[in-house]
Amino acid sequence: MGALINGDDGLPAEEVGTWAKEKHDRLRRYLDISRAARNKFLTGAARSATFIDLFCGPGRAQVKETGEWIDGSAVAAWKISQNGGAPFSDIYVADIDDDRRKATVERLNRLKAPVRELSGSAADAAAELAGVINRYGLHFAFIDPFSLGALDFRIIQSLATLKRIDMLIHVSAMDLQRNLGINLGQDGSAFDSFAPGWREKVDLARPQQAIRQQVVEYWRDLVAGLGKKPSTRMELITGNTGQRLYWLLLAAENELAHKFWSVATDNGQRSLF
Template sequence: MIGNGKGGAVYFDLFCGTGRSRIRNGNEWIDGGAVAAWKTSKEGDAPFTDIYISDLDEEKLNVCAERLRKLGAPVHPIHASAVDAVNKMVSAVSGYGLHFAFVDPYSLEALDFRIISTLSTLKRIDLLIHFSAMDLQRNLAVNLTAADSAFDAIAPGWRENVNTTASKEEIRRRFVEFWRAKVTSLGVWPSIDQKLITGEKNQPLYWLLLAARHGLAHKFWTTASNPEGQGALF
């Protein structure tokens, strides 16, 4: 599938940033998603045949692209919003290869459902999704009452399907369930196993979860994401 004359293996990063991040309250720097993915694929003797990256900040995009070029990566930078960039990315690939997308938005609001919907049109696609637990908790009241709610972009139709008179915890649970159902309807069902990332004071920051068509991807993710036997979102 990834050899010469075949479909290849493609990596998508819709919010690539500079390709490097600094650990808060420290001097340690770590690779960003696209750079880490390229290095890992090389170390495993199965390098990605194409890497598509995008960011709304053109300067950060260019820095990330240059980092990848110096590492010998076949990088294709796209300066656009994630919604526009994902359409260009999907249109550029053959559709016959293996595809992996890292959907790591800066906020829950940026997790536009159209991104996932467009990626789901690819036959072989796995998505690693960053779902902000902090935003969901902190901005719940605002999103429930705003005429132009971030929830409308994340999970269109939520207003007709989520009971907003329940407790805050119940509303959050039902909203996530509705979002998961919408993702499942695209044929890339989200895993029930997720990795909770917490802050310095053990506060929940975000969940990483996999959405994929093939059961083997979920099997790998279950092992990788939950070594401590963590529970569900709620």
């Protein structure tokens, strides 16, 4: 996480690359496509359809290359749900950085969104959330960490205890590419947090590309083992010069959610490696 800057609305913000716009476009498209399914839970007995953002950041950002101001993920999610006529019943936000989290909370409060603040790490927030959320509702979690190591598998384990939850997950391709040697050579590496038990499943004698693929496939198997199938469609987000930054994939139990994701990413599946 970089230094905060002054936002155009008087609150702290951050600088991002143009790739952030593409990421949020995928998020908004999915939430808009799925609004009819969400509305069934908003008007039914549960009266609960929530949005969860455990790495919410400050809620506002400026694109470095153009100077354009854009909404953060939680703010963008609330706006698209309102515009589609199926506004989330609750917006749960967390960020280990207090200043960032509080800026998002204030921005959502200004929009009169039903925001609920969770403190601490994403793993702690997910564990707390699983104990207080309406278990009969429909839930959507955007898991957008700043590094592979921050994608603690305990986050997904906690959220997967909820029956009706779809998770859109950011997996850092850059960390897999640049930091492979570091993560292979030490205990307590990013891989240990991301995919616990990987050392017993990955053949370190194979070429680096094969090792990276094994780690990701093992992680996918772990997620599937929780009953939340990872999508075969992993959307690759690239930087300004074509460098691989990260993948977005959906993990969900319901096949309808995967159909929604396929429509939201209709530009076609891109290769993992």
